[in-house]
Amino acid sequence: MSAVTAEDHDHHDHGPAKGLLRWVITTNHKDIGTLYLLFALLMFFVGGTMALIIRAELFEPGMQFVNPQFFNSMTTMHALVMVFGAVMPAFVGLANWMIPMMIGAPDMALPRMNNMSFWMLVAGILLLASTLLMEGGAPASGWTLYPPLVLQTGTALPFAIFSVHLLGISSIMGAINIIATIFNMRAPAMSLMKMPLFVWTWLITAFLLIAIMPVFAGAVTMLLTDRFFDTSFFNAAGGGDPVLYQHIFWFFGHPEVYVMILPTFGVASTIIPVFARKPLFGYASMVYATAAIAFLSFIVWAHHMFTVGMPIAGELYFMYATMLIAIPTAVKIFNWTATMWKGAMTFETPMLFSIAFVVLFTIGGFTGLMMALAPVDFQYHDTYFIVAHFHYTLVPASVFILMAAGYFWLPKWTGNMYDEKLAKLHFWLSAISVNILFFPQHFLGLAGMPRRIPDYAVQFADWNMISSIGAFIYGPSQLIFAYIVYKTIKGGTGEKVTGEVWEGAKEQSLEWTLSSPPPYHTFTTPPKDVPTMSTSR
Amino acid sequence: MIKAKQFSAVLTLMAFGPGSAHADYTLNLMKGVTQLSNDVYDLHMLALWICVFVGIGVFGTMFYSIYYHRKSMGHKAEQFHENTTVEIIWTIIPTIILIAMAIPATKTMLEMNSTEEAEMSIKITGWQWKWEYDYLDNDIHFFSSLDEASNKARQKNSGIDPRDVPHYLLNVDKPLVIPVNTKIRFLFTAADVIHSWWVPDLGWKKDTVPGFINESWTYVEKAGTYRGQCAELCGKDHGFMPIVVIAKEKADYDAWVVEQSGLATAEENAAEKEWDSEELIAKGEKVYANNCASCHMEDGAGIAGTFPAIKGSAIVKGELKEQVNLMLKGKGMMPAFGQMLSAVDFAAVSTFIRNGLGNSVGDSVQPSEIKILQSERVSEEDGED
Structure with missing residues (x-):
């Protein structure tokens, strides 16, 4: 390390490289963070467009716009793009920007790998998108890629599988980088229990990623050999088992959904204390609850498969284990509530999105608890009730918190204030329309509408129409966010913000002790003290 | 001005509502027509009410705090944090609630699982995109697929309004017929990809997996026609493989069985x-x-x-x-x-x-x-x- 430090002396005052090449070759955590975030935003609109195609087709009974095969491609690609292209990269972007600044480090531990993992993500997503143009169409078997159905995919199959490999490698590299950074580059004063909760949640998430991405890569590789090299992992006729794939997939898939929600918890736990002007209520219990949720995520996978035909012992075990998740999750929700209790709250846009997150995520948690009851899941499973559940835990949860994070840190990143009026408009449009969009889907599912169908019986018509109206409001409303981001980068309201930006934020976390925008290289020497208002003291 | 805008928005919503209210829709799970489906319904309602009460508590506290603990109201932030007693209490209470839910859920699960003492068996095979029914106790065997009227109307831009088609997408050419007050065991498998056989009124769905046999059972007490659909994505026409079960009084069912063997003979003659x-x-x-x-x-x-x-x-x-x-x-x-x-x-x-x-x-x-x-x-x- 010492050799590097000696050399580094010349580099200290250098800004970014000039021109477009800066963004291709950059190893700066802030630049790479920006790349991740902008790419994720772009993919959010790509995936969102697919969702609008789905909702347009479902606006009325009968087939109006697309054929059923393309409809299935849309549901599949919408999920893959949103999960692997939008939500995960957005959180990696936040991690890149914020973790070094929150722990007092000059950059990520492995800057060149950082660059590589971003560009591999782009390559993976482009490869995935290219399957839309292939003979036989894009994968249409749902994002879970269940065999034997997925093996009926046309030319696209090997390309989709290779794209999953690339995305997996990219995620693993990102995760290694985050772990290495957190373990090795914290300011000396920052013990593990003094790390901001966002850093903690990402540390745990990174371990989840390293554990699960190889499992998914293995599963899809077995699909590849089943299709092209005559193996029979999942082919009953050759002695294999199609249900085996589901076990492997959900061993990946369940922790995977927590990969999208744990950093969400971290951001919410960062924002709520700032606007309540209070310490986070139970820092230690939040850390333990996150770890508990992460652990449980590995032992509950088959609750996605209650109807697939399991021995009764399996059904009961997975039901009990799944119900346990409610406990640490409840602890978290109580903690956020207690943090707000007797605070001095103000309601800037980041806080509004965070409060909406706590409320709407809780609704998603409630339906999750209901589904944990195996006998009732025999009714809920594969219906719109499930669609409503996981969209509540992803859209008004992860996506809302990503919006909150955007508003929260944009002034820090750019040095400019965003347009609060427009941002509030964005919030209210989103918060109302997201409920018009997803709440009626509970009714549809309970009334008996299966998921992943391009057309439906007429008794489902009313709520589908209302849901689609919600989608047509929610989707375009997000353009306001893109506009606000653009405007803020270009100078915002013209009001220059202080380093602290939000009242009292300096007490909460290190990044607010820096100027806004922060210099290109920050914390080249580690800070002496770290704020401990919302951590253990 | 704002009032007027609001009013017109409400009017628009209302116009969409009743204007398209052509069929009776439901908001909640259906009770179904078997004891098991009723148990499932009760469990669902128990879980739902628990969630509603917890929700009222949590959201109530939160909104009270949002209203009264605002900076603009001059509220000063208190700096308390970490309280072991409180944290233990709010860990124990959810645990007790969960146990209260787990007990009836376990009971229903065990009940659902017991296929013993069935009086007759029907083998159901999922195909892309139809169902095959095999009555194992007599020689009845047939395929059941989407009825012709729905099939015509569901073609892209068919020009047929689905609202004019009776039981659009929930009707078949040949329904499954079962007797009432009989414990029927179903055996499930599939010929190509995984499907899932679901009639909400029976209270459950079960996947049909190629190469494997799953079991389930029902005991329908009320004669009638019950409709459902494939619930597991099975390709292009996944949305178009409905299920219709007709439960008949025993005498009517026996007559139907006799009629089926007549049909088989007629089919043989036609082939000659x-x-x-x-x-x-x-x-x-x-x-x-x-x-x-x-x-x-x-x-x-x-x-x-x-x-x-x-x-x-x-x-x-x-x-x-x-x-x-x-x-x-x-x-x-x-x-x-x-x-x-x-x-x-x-x-x-x-x-x-x-x-x-x-x-x-x-x-x-x-x-x-x-x-x-x-x-x-x-x-x-x-x-x-």
């Missing part, structure tokens, strides 16, 4: 008879529409790259044996139609595709020929083994 080609083509067109058109398209053009065209196909225009063998055996995504179609239907659709859809081989295929080819095919397969 010599058909003229117009009859065959007319019948074949229908068979084609119900079984082939969803992939090969109504005009036989197929979909380039995915589903081969019938129009001008070398196989269809070639030797009859080769074409029939392909249809009997299936290929890739194409299911084996050998079991699905009767000899008459098979002959009819063969005649239709050879002489319609732009093809003109000029022959007419008789059911008797199909039967010969079928038995040759079977003996060839035996030979392969």
